[in-house]
Every structure is written in C-alpha cells, then in structure tokens.
Amino acid sequence: MNKPNHEKSLIILKPDAIQRNLIGEIVGRFERKGLKIIGMKMMSIETVLLEEHYAHIKDKPFFPGVRDFMKSCPVIVMALEGINAISAIRLIVGPTKAWEATAGTIRGDFSLSTQSNIVHASESVEAGESEVKRFFQKDEIFEYKKIDTDFIYAEHK
Numbered sequence: 001m002n003k004p005n006h007e008k009s010l011i012i013l014k015p016d017a018i019q020r021n022l023i024g025e026i027v028g029r030f031e032r033k034g035l036k037i038i039g040m041k042m043m044s045i046e047t048v049l050l051e052e053h054y055a056h057i058k059d060k061p062f063f064p065g066v067r068d069f070m071k072s073c074p075v076i077v078m079a080l081e082g083i084n085a086i087s088a089i090r091l092i093v094g095p096t097k098a099w100e101a102t103a104g105t106i107r108g109d110f111s112l113s114t115q116s117n118i119v120h121a122s123e124s125v126e127a128g129e130s131e132v133k134r135f136f137q138k139d140e141i142f143e144y145k146k147i148d149t150d151f152i153y154a155e156h157k
Contacts (some may be wrong), residue, residue, distance in 0.1 A: 003138060005084050006081060006083055008038070008132050009085050009089050009123075009132070010122050010128060010135055011080055011089070011120065011122075012075050012076070012078075012120035013026055013027075013068075013118070014120065015073045016113075016116040016118070017034035017074065017110075022118065023076060027078070030078070030089070034148070036080065036082055038078070038141050038142050039078065039140050040076065042074050042076050042156075043075060044075075045075060049135075050066075053093060053131070053135075056120050065115065066115055069116065069151075076121045077135045079132045079136055079141055083153055086122060090123070091123045092106060094108045095107065096117060098113050098114065098118070105141070111146045
C-alpha cells in the first residue's frame with residue numbers, strides 16, 4: 001500500500017471575503033471536507049511580503065491594483081493539512097478566474113472576478129510548503145491528532 005501524501009497549503013481569505021462577512025462560511029467548507037487547520041491568524045500584509053508572495057506578477061502593470069486591494073483591510077491566513085490537500089482544496093476553491101468557477105465552489109458561489117476572488121490557495125505541494133513558511137513562524141504551526149481522522153481517511157485496500 002502506498003504511503004498517504006500529507007500536504008500543507010496556505011489559504012488567504014482576501015479583503016473581499018472579510019468585508020462580505022464570509023469568514024465562517026469559508027472556514028466551514030474546509031473543515032467539513034476534513035482538512036486540518038494547523039495555523040490561523042488575522043494580519044495586515046506589508047508590501048514587502050506581498051511582493052515576495054506575488055513575485056510572479058510583481059512586474060505586471062496590474063500589480064499595484066492587487067497590492068492596494070490586498071492592503072485595503074486585514075486578511076486571514078490559514079495553514080491547512082491533509083492527505084492530498086492541494087488537489088482537494090483546489091476543488092473547493094475553484095479556478096482563479098471566478099466567472100469560470102462552478103456553483104458549489106467558493107469562487108463559484110461568491111465571486112465573478114480574478115482579483116476579488118475571495119481566497120488564495122496554494123497551487124502545488126512545493127508552493128504550499130514555501131507559502132506556509134512565508135506567512136507562519138514555526139511556533140504558529142500546530143501538530144495534533146484530530147479525533148475524526150480515522151473516519152475521514154479510511155484505509156484503501
């Protein structure tokens with residue numbers, strides 16, 4: 001039997017999620033899926049951290065708008081963990097272009113935008129690892145056993 005693939009992902013509840021009172025709804029969707037919250041905090045993101053996080057678009061003409069949007073109010077960052085968490089989270093969140101997201105996904109239910117698309121979610125295992133380290137100190141990440149784990153992750157025979 002293959003060893004389960006435990007993965008970490010960063011989730012950012014963006015300013016539009018905060019302003020629209022969607023925090024509980026969004027967090028609940030990840031919890032109901034069975035993902036484990038291993039870190040969570042509210043913060044204001046400084047420009048240096050935004051430029052590091054969005055290095056792939058930092059030189060694009062639309063980046064100042066993204067930067068200003070992400071600094072418009074505090075955000076909530078979460079570190080989630082689970083078996084094959086990245087692909088599970090991407091299904092819950094929906095595509096970046098929210099108008100393409102299907103009903104039932106976070107973006108499909110709450111957004112029609114690319115910038116104001118409610119959440120950021122890590123796109124790969126490697127990104128998840130580096131993004132969690134970027135936003136959380138070591139003592140802000142918690143290792144613990146959840147009592148529902150055996151019911152969420154049944155053994156595959």
